[in-house]
Amino acid sequence: MLTWKDEVEEKSFIDGEMTEKVLEATKNPSRDEFDKVMAKAAEQKELSLEDVAILLNSEEQERVEEIFNLASSIKKRVYGNRVVLFAPLYLGNKCTNSCTYCGFKVDNQIGRKTLNMEELSCEVEALVDEGHKRLIMVYGTHPDYTPEYIRDTVKKAYSIKKGNGEIRRVNINASPLAEEEYRIVKEAEIGTYQIFQETYHEETYKRVHPRGEKSNFKWRLFGLTRAMRAGLDDVGIGALFGLYKWKFEVMGLMQHVKHLETEFGVGPHTISFPRLNEATGAVRDPEYLVGDMELKRIIAILRLAVPYTGLILTARENPELRRECMELGVSQIDAGTQIELQAYSKKAKEEKQELEKEQFKIGDSRSLDEVMRELMANGFTPSFCTACYRLGRTGEHFMEFSKPGFIHHYCTPNAVLTLAEYLEDYASEETKEVGYGLILREVESSDLTENVKSTLREKLDKIRSGGRDLYY
Template identity: 75%
Template structure:
């Protein structure tokens, strides 16, 4: 990227209407308001900013419990019992930004800096493949070393690695905003989703926590995914870092971002993330806006009701027990077997003994992929490594065409089962394998699949047992 590109004026007017959000947050919804919004949510329709506020401002615990129950129902109706699994892979922690909450910030002299070479990346990919991973989110700092060409080349390298029956089939990206031309370079490598988290949609707070560097430009970041869409990347992910400003404000900021993308590009974000501020090297957090576990649960439930067809990502920042509780509220994607130290996968670093001077933040769930997979299945969830939609062009508007009418059950459920079977055959412990095939047998028998799909799925499962791989609908 042109090092001065981020300093260019963004001519568009910010789509975050802070005055409107603050005024909405002062309203007190009536019982009639609450049940009117809940009835709309039951129909699977996206909620407006005002309707989302009604849910956010509802403080009665019985009504909150009703929201939780409906969020669970909607998640099961749209996504079934599937949970998509991925691993984060950090490629570099050099950074030119001064973010006050991040261990990677340029002023942190305690941080051990590293950028992976292509050979080192290859070692990481082999280690991830050996664990059974098929989907990655590759994470890059903000630094001239992480040019569009570097991102493109590292993605291509990831796709090139084959080991045994394993490979990485989809690489998503978490990196700095780019120019349209630079996004086009990255798109050449056939990435999946491009994530840019605004961190906070409250501009005065944004300025306080991003005092210097590229990230200090609020609008350059805010319109980053709009430029990605203009470059032809139609699968994007948004997020806010909860704890910088009022959590209800951030939810409505996310909703205004959803509306902006839908109004201008015909489709909203594929995913929304909601990480919380965590301990990090050289950082002291102001605890004024830190949120508790119940508030995190409310965020997840409200987002599931407000944007029913958008994936919700719960990361390993949260501890295992809380992740178990939150799975019931509408979460559709999680990371597993997470290692965020550079070269951590290939060197088998002990995830339970983090060195924060080599990592961005403290993680809460350090369990292995196999353990998380088995627990999900014991709790009735079907782990999925599916990448078929990306590879068959079912992204952006095309994805919504399939998902909104409920047709997604004819693709995602059988594809989840097929990718799970691959994992069970190639990587699972014996205990996990037994639990997995019990779940598959139950799922094929009781799911909403057509009889024709059930019959063909049984054939494909036998083919996987006979060493065929990468079968999908």
């Protein structure tokens, strides 16, 4: 079995020299060049790397605002007002890597732990009590986190029922595996398998990952290629912005997208764009830190370049910035986030974050209820929907539904139904009032057919009468 210590013979699909040349050649694009790319994006046509570079190099405020406006329009066209919500759950903080930016690196003298099944059950129950239906379970690089451990802990999370609550979708953030190992994890019926390359600039990658499994650039780069070869339909990519030049990283993400599309006919299900945050023992290079406006541009340009791909904005960012970014193309966020081990079951929400116990500093520690209430007050529909995954609308099948826009017949009604479940079972009275006002507006929306409106009202009545897990 191929392991991380073996040489990955496949040629890297990241061409760093070409990337730098394209970014240099497209500096100061003309108005005509910019308009042509924007016209392609408006029609949701595939953008070339040169097209993306032109957007990245369009620095004038007027053009940036045009990009923002088009990104918002495309987001609404493809996703409507929906925003998918999830929570991260750390299974352990043991690690054999020395990533210079991470609070869990092996060099740090911190308390190390891996959750056992009983401890995991307590965390999942606490999350269910808050109203969560979707998790991303996070595993480090360590012998504790075998494919069998990942499989068994996911199955355990799915098995826990409490009142009307349960976890219906578990995504994974874990180290790259061999094909045979992915097949073991697949037995647990996971959702998306997520691996962040961190940086697509190979020299920088080697510098910030000096030792451990993560030091192997190509083993990580082809990690999701092996996952898809093993039969996993949905994968998620990401870059940690702040390690190298942000424009280069966006171009790296796009090369990764195109590689997966070429190899498998479908790109990543999600793209994440976390920024380098403060962490215990972390080293940060001021030259590459990404500002708020640059983050907004990253989000908007990605939405133009990959209109059908989920874009995830995490609680690394503060509430105010998250509000500002929501209109630009974000389709998924975490809420009620705790990243200290066993924090959901043991840590009071009002306690101050203890950075030495966590991987990095988070910026938004508001409760799920608070985040949902604000989203709805701003016109967004929070969604816990998992119907597509349980009905096989994943991978290529998902794109078949989403690209023509048929997904609106499923996603908006399903979002409303999962929201109604939350309002009935977990919401504060204030949130419930705001939520049912939003549901009324969605049900009467002209975007829904009369048949969908009729069946949706019937299903909502069933939920109010105690029915659960209803979907299209």
